[in-house]
Amino acid sequence: MLRIAVPNKGSLSEPASEMLREAGYRQRRSTRELVLADPGNGCEFFFLRPRDVAVYVGAGTVHAGITGRDLLLDSGANAVEHLALGFARSTFRFAAPVGTMREVGDISGRRVASSYTTLVADHLAKQGVEPAEVVHLDGAVESSVGLGVADLIADVVETGSTLRAAGLEVFGEPILTSEAVLIRQADAVAPPGVRTLTRRLEGVLTARSYVLMDYVVPNELLEQAVQVTPGFESPTVSPQHHRDASAVRVMVPREDTNRVMDALHDIGARAIIVTSIHASRM
Ligand SMILES: Nc1ncnc2c1ncn2[C@@H]1O[C@H](COP(=O)(O)OP(=O)(O)OP(=O)(O)O)[C@@H](O)[C@H]1O
Numbered sequence: 001m002l003r004i005a006v007p008n009k010g011s012l013s014e015p016a017s018e019m020l021r022e023a024g025y026r027q028r029r030s031t032r033e034l035v036l037a038d039p040g041n042g043c044e045f046f047f048l049r050p051r052d053v054a055v056y057v058g059a060g061t062v063h064a065g066i067t068g069r070d071l072l073l074d075s076g077a078n079a080v081e082h083l084a085l086g087f088a089r090s091t092f093r094f095a096a097p098v099g100t101m102r103e104v105g106d107i108s109g110r111r112v113a114s115s116y117t118t119l120v121a122d123h124l125a126k127q128g129v130e131p132a133e134v135v136h137l138d139g140a141v142e143s144s145v146g147l148g149v150a151d152l153i154a155d156v157v158e159t160g161s162t163l164r165a166a167g168l169e170v171f172g173e174p175i176l177t178s179e180a181v182l183i184r185q186a187d188a189v190a191p192p193g194v195r196t197l198t199r200r201l202e203g204v205l206t207a208r209s210y211v212l213m214d215y216v217v218p219n220e221l222l223e224q225a226v227q228v229t230p231g232f233e234s235p236t237v238s239p240q241h242h243r244d245a246s247a248v249r250v251m252v253p254r255e256d257t258n259r260v261m262d263a264l265h266d267i268g269a270r271a272i273i274v275t276s277i278h279a280s281r282m
């Protein structure tokens, strides 16, 4: 039985379960359930605190798990990133009261508050910067400067609105860009179940980021049209029965859909139809 750890709370929890559901796995109905068997897929899901996922995966008591890249790096666990999952995207940054700090060197001799103290201490050590102290807080880190326990913070930034409300601004280069990731134990060969899980999640990522495009184009314009829609390897081209034209079917990045339709129409393609992909195995 494959054991998979899934965040039970916070920003990662809902989208992680949604992605697993899309990949064909059973997911819990109530947030009170902490373990869920999915015998049809030979899996068991453990709903754990997002911060603890890497600890279990690193110890080898579960085979894989979903967590944030930032949480994985902060954990120091014997686990590695296996597949980036494209949700809960954020940056991890230093921030200080507006107009007070410009670069990472300004942190020397200052107190930095964070929920990710290992990540911050490692980063500063690599930069050769010695803070006075790295203060560990559980959350609401933006309030720590106003309340006088730190001079600056290092925290997750998405829109930046929490920072602004606290009178803080980011400075220096981003420490990290993070997103949800599938992780597995370091230096262990992934069991077959993890390979299936990975393929299924990759299938969801493809279905989310590509559409299927069909169009009809006169044969003398086919090469021009195919240059606009090269697909993954090569588009599928079928002859039209009554005309000197071809029907083309090809995958197109979802974000390019309208630009590509306009370009095809300008070339002379017609009957351009876009379909969402429900599931895929590439
Ligand atoms: N506003 C946000 N936008 C995107 N990702 C976020 C945001 N806040 C936290 N994350 C990501 O979620 C993960 C943090 O998990 P955590 O359990 O702290 O979630 P949370 O949303 O902060 O919940 P809580 O603070 O209630 O425990 C990290 O990978 C972090 O990068």
Ligand SMILES: O=P(O)(O)OC[C@H]1O[C@H](OP(=O)(O)OP(=O)(O)O)[C@H](O)[C@@H]1O
Binding pocket: 138, 139, 140, 141, 142, 155, 156, 157, 158, 159, 160, 161, 162, 163
């Ligand atoms: O840039 P923004 O869009 O404002 O988002 C970033 C904020 O979201 C998270 O906080 P969360 O709500 O998880 O509270 P926490 O600090 O208690 O974890 C994170 O810790 C930041 O505070």
Ligand SMILES: [Mg+2]
Binding pocket: 010, 139
């Ligand atoms: Mg949080």
